Amino acid sequence: xxxxxxxxxxxxxxxHTGAKQKVKALDEVTLSVDKGSCLAxxxxxxxxxxxxxxxxxxxETPDSGSVTVSGKPVAAHANRRELRRRARxxxxxxxxxxxxxxxxxxxxxxxxxxxxxxxxLSRAEREARCSELFTLVGLETRFLDALxxxxxxxxxxxxxxxxxxxxxxxxxxxxxxxxxxxxxxxxQILELLASLRATYGLTYLFITHDLSVVQMIADQxxxxxQGRIVERGTTAEVLTNPQHPYTQLLLxxxxxxxxxxxxxxxxxxxxxxxx
Amino acid sequence: xLTIDNLSLTIGPDLQILREVSLAVAAGEAVGxxxxxxxxxxxxxxxxxxxxxxxxRVTGTITFDGVDVRGLTGEALRQMRANDVSMIAQNPHAxxxxxxxxxxxxxEGMHDAQGQPTKTAKLRAGxxxxxxxxxxxxRVLRSYPHQLSGGMLQRVVIAGAIAGKPRLMLAxxxxxxxxxxxxxxxxxxxxxxxxxxxxxxxxxxHDLDLAAAVCDRIAVxxxxxxxxxxxPEQLRDNPQHPYTRALMxxxPAGLTWTPEGGPTx
Numbered sequence: 001x002x003x004x005x006x007x008x009x010x011x012x013x014x015x016h017t018g019a020k021q022k023v024k025a026l027d028e029v030t031l032s033v034d035k036g037s038c039l040a041x042x043x044x045x046x047x048x049x050x051x052x053x054x055x056x057x058x059x060e061t062p063d064s065g066s067v068t069v070s071g072k073p074v075a076a077h078a079n080r081r082e083l084r085r086r087a088r089x090x091x092x093x094x095x096x097x098x099x100x101x102x103x104x105x106x107x108x109x110x111x112x113x114x115x116x117x118x119x120x121l122s123r124a125e126r127e128a129r130c131s132e133l134f135t136l137v138g139l140e141t142r143f144l145d146a147l148x149x150x151x152x153x154x155x156x157x158x159x160x161x162x163x164x165x166x167x168x169x170x171x172x173x174x175x176x177x178x179x180x181x182x183x184x185x186x187x188q189i190l191e192l193l194a195s196l197r198a199t200y201g202l203t204y205l206f207i208t209h210d211l212s213v214v215q216m217i218a219d220q221x222x223x224x225x226q227g228r229i230v231e232r233g234t235t236a237e238v239l240t241n242p243q244h245p246y247t248q249l250l251l252x253x254x255x256x257x258x259x260x261x262x263x264x265x266x267x268x269x270x271x272x273x274x275x
Numbered sequence: 276x277l278t279i280d281n282l283s284l285t286i287g288p289d290l291q292i293l294r295e296v297s298l299a300v301a302a303g304e305a306v307g308x309x310x311x312x313x314x315x316x317x318x319x320x321x322x323x324x325x326x327x328x329x330x331x332r333v334t335g336t337i338t339f340d341g342v343d344v345r346g347l348t349g350e351a352l353r354q355m356r357a358n359d360v361s362m363i364a365q366n367p368h369a370x371x372x373x374x375x376x377x378x379x380x381x382x383e384g385m386h387d388a389q390g391q392p393t394k395t396a397k398l399r400a401g402x403x404x405x406x407x408x409x410x411x412x413x414r415v416l417r418s419y420p421h422q423l424s425g426g427m428l429q430r431v432v433i434a435g436a437i438a439g440k441p442r443l444m445l446a447x448x449x450x451x452x453x454x455x456x457x458x459x460x461x462x463x464x465x466x467x468x469x470x471x472x473x474x475x476x477x478x479x480x481h482d483l484d485l486a487a488a489v490c491d492r493i494a495v496x497x498x499x500x501x502x503x504x505x506x507p508e509q510l511r512d513n514p515q516h517p518y519t520r521a522l523m524x525x526x527p528a529g530l531t532w533t534p535e536g537g538p539t540x
């Protein structure tokens with residue numbers, strides 16, 4: 001048995017959205033991700049999938065429950081040393097590279113900052129490592145000194161991946177990291193992520209709403225709805241033999257060749273979910 | 276009904292957005308305009324209604340029922356927008372006034388553009404919401420945009436767009452901002468409305484499979500040009516242009532589960 005790279009146990013999180021309103025973003029969420037595998041967390045807006053990702057990397061604290069990454073607990077209130085160590089275990093790639101890169105600085109700075117924080121490399125060594133990382137994510141080194149505005153969406157997302165890799169993490173959490181990209185670019189980035197995972201034995205937690213993306217990248221899937229996991233299994237199982245009516249609804253609504261949107265069927269599955 | 280002939284659009288000195296786009300839409304026909312960001316699909320739509328960005332230079336002709344729409348101005352242009360051609364955009368929040376109940380949006384359209392008395396327009400607004408599959412009509416009419424979900428708002432916008440019984444609907448990524456299940460529902464509603472009214476549609480999307488589901492023909496755009504036009508099946512089974520092929524291959528056809536039980540062939 002391999003030790004899981006991520007273990008999440010009985011996670012709960014409630015957001016208070018108004019004086020008397022609250023939303024249960026996570027409701028007893030338990031899951032684990034094996035080392036070197038990719039787990040997709042699928043759900044629609046409001047399902048709690050992003051909250052889950054943010055808690056796992058330590059950007060948010062749960063009300064109760066525990067998270068372990070690479071065998072070490074993710075503490076709710078970490079000190080600087082703990083944060084620094086955690087960054088070497090787990091990194092995150094966000095949906096919108098535009099807003100996660102500083103638009104006034106050359107993109108190399110994003111990668112260099114991480115190297116400066118987490119390695120003891122000299123300036124020259126860092127420069128060499130930046131070039132290496134750019135090459136690794138399929139960017140020509142002439143882009144090192146480009147501003148984010150000079151790069152396409154796909155290229156910016158490659159920089160974001162290079163930045164995540166700079167900390168040499170074992171686990172990467174990808175939150176809708178290909179959702180903002182055109183389909184042809186999406187396919188290229190997914191291919192890059194798959195090859196990086198194979199080469200470095202990385203573990204991915206991939207947050208997405210898109211079942212075609214799940215099919216292209218994940219080994220295992222959990223389906224979330226209103227803060228709860230409603231179904232889990234291998235990608236093949238869940239996509240070809242969905243058990244929960246919500247998973248069935250998601251699959252029935254995914255555009256694909258020969259597909260037609262049908263209101264009757266959507267209504268029927270919605271009723272099943274409600275009951 | 277709609278004929279676009281050699282449409283080119285340039286912004287500034289040399290930024291060419293559209294290159295000799297030619298496309299025809301027959302009465303009642305649904306044509307998909309599929310491409311990635313920056314391919315010019317939205318700009319093609321906007322040129323039809325004269326809402327291209329200021330300072331664009333447009334050449335070529337667009338005719339609607341034989342009338343050159345690029346030559347229309349003032350009242351004639353307003354009449355075309357009110358009675359013949361409607362448009363729905365990606366983000367309903369940008370369309371609806373946040374400080375007015377959605378009822379006012381629907382009534383205003385019918386009252387101002389079609390000269391209906393407010394009272395009749397009010398009744399008609401309710402009917403329209405029923406037509407787009409909204410059950411709690413009265414509650415929705417009184418709601419402000421922030422009180423409704425994206426899918427609900429997009430239905431309100433569709434209701435407004437079909438109020439004048441247009442003969443052509445221009446739909447610019449109307450479901451891109453919505454969740455997949457809401458997208459399927461809104462597309463089904465749009466498709467039903469189109470068939471009920473015998474309305475033609477020019478549907479802009481980046482999703483080839485979505486376009487194939489609701490369109491009779493699909494035009495694939497890249498860098499301001501139409502690179503291929505064909506039936507959805509033709510594009511899927513026998514794409515001619517390398518770019519169409521690349522689009523196909525980016526989305527492997529592996530999702531086969533259907534609610535009727537078992538995978539489709």
